[in-house]
Amino acid sequence: MQEIIAKTRTFRRFAQKEAISTAVLHELVDLARLGGSARNGQPWQYMVVNTPELCAKIFPHLAWAAYLTDWAGPAEGERPSAYVLCLLNKKWLRGSPAEAQFDLGVATQNLLLGAMEKRIGGCRIGAFSPRLAELFELPEHLSLSLLVALGKPRETVILEECRDDEDIRYWRDEHGVHHVPKRSLESCLVTLKVRQE
Numbered sequence: 001m002q003e004i005i006a007k008t009r010t011f012r013r014f015a016q017k018e019a020i021s022t023a024v025l026h027e028l029v030d031l032a033r034l035g036g037s038a039r040n041g042q043p044w045q046y047m048v049v050n051t052p053e054l055c056a057k058i059f060p061h062l063a064w065a066a067y068l069t070d071w072a073g074p075a076e077g078e079r080p081s082a083y084v085l086c087l088l089n090k091k092w093l094r095g096s097p098a099e100a101q102f103d104l105g106v107a108t109q110n111l112l113l114g115a116m117e118k119r120i121g122g123c124r125i126g127a128f129s130p131r132l133a134e135l136f137e138l139p140e141h142l143s144l145s146l147l148v149a150l151g152k153p154r155e156t157v158i159l160e161e162c163r164d165d166e167d168i169r170y171w172r173d174e175h176g177v178h179h180v181p182k183r184s185l186e187s188c189l190v191t192l193k194v195r196q197e
């Protein structure tokens with residue numbers, strides 16, 4: 001378990017020509033839909049995209065790696081070959097919108113873990129232009145909240161321990177290796193004093 005969780009990193013450069021079939025994308029959505037959900041509302045629906053034409057229309061609306069300020073995002077040839085669009089179905093909303101976002105985190109982590117098992121890497125994209133939704137005839141009850149970009153990874157991503165808890169920015173070294181600092185276990189554990197009655 002530790003191995004697959006550690007391997008399931010965010011990837012942003014892919015072998016664009018390596019297609020991901022609709023059947024595989026459906027298998028991944030099948031994992032997403034099994035995630036825990038507040039009040040078991042399961043308010044998310046997913047649209048899978050894997051045609052080069054539609055992928056090309058989606059790509060310009062996405063923002064990549066805000067901390068890598070000198071990188072404009074994946075170049076032609078290393079862009080995602082598929083996307084999963086995550087759509088909130090307001091008719092299915094049982095709890096608060098915040099609870100729905102929790103559910104989406106759970107769902108997309110399932111999806112990304114399943115993808116990694118198939119050697120497919122992904123990147124959640126929350127930073128997209130509102131104009132992206134205009135590509136689609138969205139019914140009133142659906143709103144686009146997140147995309148998961150997918151492809152065969154063409155970059156190395158490694159975890160490292162944060163040296164400084166105030167600096168969590170990921171970075172890329174001179175060999176193009178992407179480094180992701182994670183807070184140490186020690187930093188993540190807290191012990192609260194129990195109030196005396």
Ligand SMILES: Cc1cc2nc3c(=O)[nH]c(=O)nc-3n(C[C@H](O)[C@H](O)[C@H](O)COP(=O)(O)O)c2cc1C
Binds near residue numbers: 008064124170
């Ligand atoms: C809800 C959410 C939204 C994200 N949105 C973006 C995004 O718009 N663009 C991007 O390049 N990465 C995005 N990411 C990826 C994060 O930057 C990435 O998870 C973080 O750098 C840690 O790397 P790791 O996933 O390998 O642990 C997003 C991640 C999450 C969970």
